[in-house]
Amino acid sequence: MATHSQSYALPSDLPLDSGQALSGVEIAYETYGELAADKSNAILICHALTGDQYVASTHPITGKPGWWERMVGPGLPIDTDRFHVICANVIGSCMGSTGPASDGPDGKPYGMRFPVITIRDMVRAAVALLDGLGIDRLHAVVGGSMGGMQALSLAANWPERAERVLAIATTARHSAQNIAFHEVGRQAIMADPNWQAGDYYAGGNSPDDGLAVARMAAHITYLSEEGLTEKFGRRLQDRDSKTFGFDADFQVESYLRYQGSGFTRRFDANSYLYITRAMDYFDIAEEHGGPGNGTLADAFAGTTARFCVVSFDSDWLYPTAESRHVVHALNAAGAPVSFVELSAPFGHDSFLLDVPALDRVVKGFLDG
Amino acid sequence: MATHSQSYALPSDLPLDSGQALSGVEIAYETYGELAADKSNAILICHALTGDQYVASTHPITGKPGWWERMVGPGLPIDTDRFHVICANVIGSCMGSTGPASDGPDGKPYGMRFPVITIRDMVRAAVALLDGLGIDRLHAVVGGSMGGMQALSLAANWPERAERVLAIATTARHSAQNIAFHEVGRQAIMADPNWQAGDYYAGGNSPDDGLAVARMAAHITYLSEEGLTEKFGRRLQDRDSKTFGFDADFQVESYLRYQGSGFTRRFDANSYLYITRAMDYFDIAEEHGGPGNGTLADAFAGTTARFCVVSFDSDWLYPTAESRHVVHALNAAGAPVSFVELSAPFGHDSFLLDVPALDRVVKGFLDG
Numbered sequence: 210m211a212t213h214s215q216s217y218a219l220p221s222d223l224p225l226d227s228g229q230a231l232s233g234v235e236i237a238y239e240t241y242g243e244l245a246a247d248k249s250n251a252i253l254i255c256h257a258l259t260g261d262q263y264v265a266s267t268h269p270i271t272g273k274p275g276w277w278e279r280m281v282g283p284g285l286p287i288d289t290d291r292f293h294v295i296c297a298n299v300i301g302s303c304m305g306s307t308g309p310a311s312d313g314p315d316g317k318p319y320g321m322r323f324p325v326i327t328i329r330d331m332v333r334a335a336v337a338l339l340d341g342l343g344i345d346r347l348h349a350v351v352g353g354s355m356g357g358m359q360a361l362s363l364a365a366n367w368p369e370r371a372e373r374v375l376a377i378a379t380t381a382r383h384s385a386q387n388i389a390f391h392e393v394g395r396q397a398i399m400a401d402p403n404w405q406a407g408d409y410y411a412g413g414n415s416p417d418d419g420l421a422v423a424r425m426a427a428h429i430t431y432l433s434e435e436g437l438t439e440k441f442g443r444r445l446q447d448r449d450s451k452t453f454g455f456d457a458d459f460q461v462e463s464y465l466r467y468q469g470s471g472f473t474r475r476f477d478a479n480s481y482l483y484i485t486r487a488m489d490y491f492d493i494a495e496e497h498g499g500p501g502n503g504t505l506a507d508a509f510a511g512t513t514a515r516f517c518v519v520s521f522d523s524d525w526l527y528p529t530a531e532s533r534h535v536v537h538a539l540n541a542a543g544a545p546v547s548f549v550e551l552s553a554p555f556g557h558d559s560f561l562l563d564v565p566a567l568d569r570v571v572k573g574f575l576d577g
Numbered sequence: 578m579a580t581h582s583q584s585y586a587l588p589s590d591l592p593l594d595s596g597q598a599l600s601g602v603e604i605a606y607e608t609y610g611e612l613a614a615d616k617s618n619a620i621l622i623c624h625a626l627t628g629d630q631y632v633a634s635t636h637p638i639t640g641k642p643g644w645w646e647r648m649v650g651p652g653l654p655i656d657t658d659r660f661h662v663i664c665a666n667v668i669g670s671c672m673g674s675t676g677p678a679s680d681g682p683d684g685k686p687y688g689m690r691f692p693v694i695t696i697r698d699m700v701r702a703a704v705a706l707l708d709g710l711g712i713d714r715l716h717a718v719v720g721g722s723m724g725g726m727q728a729l730s731l732a733a734n735w736p737e738r739a740e741r742v743l744a745i746a747t748t749a750r751h752s753a754q755n756i757a758f759h760e761v762g763r764q765a766i767m768a769d770p771n772w773q774a775g776d777y778y779a780g781g782n783s784p785d786d787g788l789a790v791a792r793m794a795a796h797i798t799y800l801s802e803e804g805l806t807e808k809f810g811r812r813l814q815d816r817d818s819k820t821f822g823f824d825a826d827f828q829v830e831s832y833l834r835y836q837g838s839g840f841t842r843r844f845d846a847n848s849y850l851y852i853t854r855a856m857d858y859f860d861i862a863e864e865h866g867g868p869g870n871g872t873l874a875d876a877f878a879g880t881t882a883r884f885c886v887v888s889f890d891s892d893w894l895y896p897t898a899e900s901r902h903v904v905h906a907l908n909a910a911g912a913p914v915s916f917v918e919l920s921a922p923f924g925h926d927s928f929l930l931d932v933p934a935l936d937r938v939v940k941g942f943l944d945g
Contacts, residue, residue, distance in 0.1 A: 321823075324821070382811065384802065384805070385809040385810055385811065385827075386800075386802045386805045389797045389805065389829050389830075389833055390794075390797060392793070392827075392829070392830045392833055393833070395823065396790050396793060396833075396834070396837070397768075397790045399823075400765075400769065400786035400787065400789070401768065419768065421768070422761060422764050422765045422790065425761045426794050429754065429761065432754075434752065434753075434754045434896075437754045441753040442753055443753065443756070443860060443863075453594075453595035453596075453692070454693060455689075455693075455850065457760075459753075459756050459760075459857065461753045461756050461757050461760070462760045465757055465760055465764075466760075469764070482823065486823065489827065495811075525802075525893075
């Protein structure tokens, strides 16, 4: 699909939840489809942890198709013949928006001098982009996984900015298990001597080994046990029998190693640290009432949007109970919400894969 | 409890499933309770991946109580007033039995020259120990997790050697997800520059960082999501608010880091590689019929034992379906088997923790 690579320089400093502010913020984004004259047909798609703005166009590093090409395009559920789709790289990431690999005010890469950001900070940057584009109210904000967190955060914190909120395979707070898996990944990166306390941009080596291990651990959580069994089982990789060694005898080992090494070519290790931290800090209820005090319904008290919440029965990263928790809060806040748990074998990654029922839900909600 | 640290030197080479043989094998073991004159009251307890022979006596490195002191002792479910309990360190491990840290025939540590072993090889070594002790038939073989794999392997491969087989929180084969988590751990160790292809014993540095990451990833799989939420939730560690940094803000992060670093003081990284490999290779059905051909019932065709299989409802590492698979095979083989799924909140680690229902099941089965 023809794409429109653009970048927006925020006209003023971006205030952050930490109390700091980020100056000189750039937001890299892609758009698809025409913006209507009255600017009423814009859909903001928010990407996941390791996603990017190339939602429906070729990734410039990997050359692979966009991550949601099955969903976004002419005549597709998010129909670019009707809607103007915007997808922006989150701050903290590494595909053009300001993040730890960007140069700080002193002209040197931030590294770990980059401030710790939150999901709300990411959304604050996206709202600033919408301000710049003159879009007061979105037709919808849409996202899966961390994208869904951003969609919920936008609804809670900028309640007038979206008519529809579509949150898929997500949660309103990171659980202890979610935090634990992320912490393993961070420790793997920080244990890599090439990490050098985050100050590795000038040298020739980046902490690829640690980042690959982090990706492998996370990747397991994106798939279901049944899905892994169906896809790989105990099948051997290009051999007739076990080698009694430490090569990738099993297909699942080979697959994971491939996932790990491929990831390091397109992602910055420090970005992985900052974005996982933002996700672990995420707790909408806590934001709206102080530590341990807020209720999720309070957070959504002012919303003017209609909501659609979708979970997958095989998703053990953000299981259906987390979606139900969001739905109950929206009910308590009096917001119109439809909720569906879809059956799909792929685990958390179902939102990215071939699940025709999801296509129908997305199209129905956006067209309605 | 008074313990009896002993070591047994195998009188001949130990043949291995790989086709190799291991010479000069030492088996370190502990015993508790008196062996009857007719040697009919012996119970072999098999330990888990990171366990050891100190089932009911103080660990010599950590100074902590034995790993199953709540289960093994005078008047306890595995009653050392009645039974002679034997617990041997598996080969490949690092607490006195021959493993990768032991000296090879050339007087230098094996490192990665140690042959890849299997669960059946571990049991073969344990059976050689029983031979040396003159114990023809065990009152019972008992184990949880990898210990349960050994118990099932003994029943399948040495069908006359045990009257009772008690297999807890275990499986007859490692699933794709099980293999995947182990592969992450191995990659974390091998990515540590101090690993040096396993040849780190002479130098001052061992791959502690990699081993700690491996332990952290594995540890998450030993606990249930509910258990983690109950134990830690999103509670902060010794602070009132988030630091907006990368310290262990959350209790679950602090706990995981502690688990990781504590583990490296008592465990050898190469042993972790070899034992996880043995577990990943484990598939009793495959052993008894060639790759993909065997059925688990065939494996148990010759057994003379009574079986008790126990699973926990919150164990997602070896879920109840895996135990049921074993039970169906035993039924098909005509073996007497009782099966119970216990309700406990602790996940896979339930077999080590305070689950009174387990105590009753263990006592009832061993006394019956």
